[in-house]
Amino acid sequence: QVQLVESGGDVVQPGRSLRLSCAASGFTLSWHGMHWIRQAPGKGLEWVAVIWHDGSKTDYADSVKGRFTISRDTSKNTLDLQINSLRVDDTAVYYCARDGQEGRPPYWFFDLWGRGTLVTVSS
Amino acid sequence: DIQMTQSPSSLSASVGDNVTITCRASQSMGDFLNWYQHRPGKAPELLIRGASSLHSGVPSRFSGSGAGTDFTLTISSLQPEDFAIYYCQQSFTTPPTFGRGTRLEIK
Numbered sequence: 001q002v003q004l005v006e007s008g009g010d011v012v013q014p015g016r017s018l019r020l021s022c023a024a025s026g027f028t029l030s031w032h033g034m035h036w037i038r039q040a041p042g043k044g045l046e047w048v049a050v051i052w053h054d055g056s057k058t059d060y061a062d063s064v065k066g067r068f069t070i071s072r073d074t075s076k077n078t079l080d081l082q083i084n085s086l087r088v089d090d091t092a093v094y095y096c097a098r099d100g101q102e103g104r105p106p107y108w109f110f111d112l113w114g115r116g117t118l119v120t121v122s123s
Numbered sequence: 124d125i126q127m128t129q130s131p132s133s134l135s136a137s138v139g140d141n142v143t144i145t146c147r148a149s150q151s152m153g154d155f156l157n158w159y160q161h162r163p164g165k166a167p168e169l170l171i172r173g174a175s176s177l178h179s180g181v182p183s184r185f186s187g188s189g190a191g192t193d194f195t196l197t198i199s200s201l202q203p204e205d206f207a208i209y210y211c212q213q214s215f216t217t218p219p220t221f222g223r224g225t226r227l228e229i230k
Contacts, residue, residue, distance in 0.1 A: 004166070045167075045210060045221040061218055100172060108214035109157040111178065113166040 002026030002112065004096050009117030016086050020117055022079040022096030030055065030074045033099035033106035036081050038092035039116075046092075049081065050106055053099070064090075086121045093118050125149050125213050129222030135230040140201050144225045146194045146211035155215035156194045158187055161224075162207040170209075171196065203229075 008020040020036075036048040049060045049070040058070050069082040079096050093116040101107035126149035136142050146156065154174035161167040169178045171187040174194055184199040198205055206229050211222040 044223040045212075047219045047221075059217065095167070097167075100169070108155075108217065108219045109169065109172050109212065110159075110167075111169045111172075113168070115164070115166045 004098065004112060004114035006094060006096055006114045006117035009094065009119045011120045011122060012086055013123050014086055014088055014121055017082070017084045018086060018119060020081040020083065020094055020119070022081075022114060024077045024079065024098075027098075027112075029072060029077045029079060029098075031102050033101070034070075034072065034079045035097045035099060035106075035110060036068075036070060036079075037095045037097055037110070037113075038090075039095070040089070040092040043092075048094070050099070051079070052105055053101075053103060057105075083119070086119075088121050091119060091121045124218060125152060125216060125220050127211055127213055127220055127222040129209075129211055129225050131225060132223065133226040133228065135228045136201055137230045138201055138203060141197065141199045142201060142227065143198075144196045144209055144211075144227075146189075146196070146222050148192045148194075148213055148215075151191045152213050152215035154190050155213055156187075156189065157212045157214060158185075158196045159210045159212065160205075160207045161210065162204075167210070198227075201227075 005023045035050045051070045095116045097110035098112040099106045100109045100111035128147045156174045158171040159167045175187045208224045
């Protein structure tokens with residue numbers, strides 16, 4: 001079954017770190033660009049980060065640049081998001097999503113999503 | 124960043140109705156517009172890419188149109204499983220941006 005399953009969400013204090021993971025099944029993660037997208041409570045969807053299909057490049061939203069790091073483990077077929085210096089406004093459901101273009105740089109649309117994992121930042 | 128404005132923000136309709144959701148971009152972007160459906164507790168799903176191309180497996184009652192700055196998603200003959208939140212998203216420039224969503228509710 002082709003699916004993405006996120007994990008790692010938790011309640012954490014401001015300033016702490018957290019690592020989210022996304023397990024891909026039914027397809028090879030390294031054939032696609034992979035993204036993280038988040039949705040804060042009561043807010044819209046916000047694109048967060050991307051890693052190119054070949055792992056050669058990453059890119060981030062300005063709001064997370066310097067604090068978030070996207071990476072992947074091709075041997076485990078997993079995507080990760082390391083979040084440092086967490087802020088209250090990082091509170092959100094975090095989704096991993098597959099880029100709709102296979103084997104090429106991102107086309108910036110998302111043809112497969114996970115159900116998300118909740119990160120709550122609170123003191 | 125391109126701003127995406129969806130309307131209405133919520134919509135009540137009955138099974139069998141036809142509904143239209145609109146999305147307006149803050150600048151012209153060709154047909155780089157995509158639509159998603161999000162049911163509570165489920166993963167969001169791609170419905171339409173490139174403004175009008177139906178994604179694999181999506182029922183034909185969903186259709187999209189538009190180009191430039193104005194786009195529409197039409198759902199014909201609503202089914203019970205169609206009551207969800209719908210989002211538009213532009214893939215013309217980075218960062219990709221989304222509309223705020225349209226909540227489609229049962230009347």
